[in-house]
Amino acid sequence: RAKERGRNRWELHRPAASDPAVDRLRALGELRRGIGEGALRVHYQPRIDLHTGRASGVEALVRWQHPTRGLLPPSEFIAMAEESGLVRPLGAWVLDETLKLAESLRRDDRHGAGLEFAVNLSARQLNDPGLVDMVESALERRNLDPALLLLEITETALMSDPGAAVESLAALKNLGVGLAVDDFGTGYSSLTYLKKFPINELKIDRSFIMGLGLDSGDAAIVGSCIDLAHAVGIRAVAEGVETSGQAQTLQDMGCDLAQGYLFARPLPEPRLREWLASHT
Ligand code: C2E
Ligand code: MG
């Protein structure tokens, strides 16, 4: 088509400001500066123990306070951070910030004792040879029990290089930290690998939780994920629980933990402390 044929030439005359490559470079520079200048934020979403109804921990979720665009969700910058390698300093910062909160809650807050802290890792971080040292020194810096840290890795990241993932996970496991498979059901993991990974938890993807009560197929998938987790001796966690009907069904199915807007949205630290004070 004419448009296709003309594209390259037109590209040359486009103003640099709207060139996607230039936009990307600019965004990357902004993110690099943002990380250096303290523009990242961590919000924490409570995780509820469905057996007791109490908060058992929180998941750390990063945001970027952009100078002009406001508070940006990870979907706006994590992929770029992954591709550029910036996810390394970003991930190290999120972990340290979260463990700082863990330390402070453990020391001076009667509502925070024993809580678990879940932090997301990207595929790029999983393949980083410095990852284990980074995690170990972060734990030592805050003098924290490694068992209170849970690292979440998406099923897709695990399956992108399962052999390498098994090794990284084993090394992390050796530190004593817990491991979770995030967004479970969206990738293509075989049961063989699931058995090889030294994991503690399956987090069932929100897309299946959404169908509970609406779609019998989704209910069957969620039920089998829970049974599968229990069959291999690990916990089942539901993400994205929005209705009390979903929570009831999950409880009836024996799901161990749940997260979602029904219980709490991801909260900035001061609001998390308030939430914990009234829910523990
Ligand atoms: P995730 O780890 O699967 O996190 C769950 C996402 O679902 C979060 O989105 C959370 O805010 C959202 N969510 C929780 N409950 C509900 C609910 O009831 N309904 C709906 N509609 N959504 C709910 P968020 O914060 O935008 O994060 C998106 C993804 O970005 C995360 O998915 C995770 O994969 C990634 N991410 C977040 N923080 C980090 C980080 O520090 N490092 C890395 N590498 N990735 C991160
Ligand atoms: Mg997660």
Ligand code: MG
């Ligand atoms: Mg998830």
Ligand code: MG
């Ligand atoms: Mg998810």
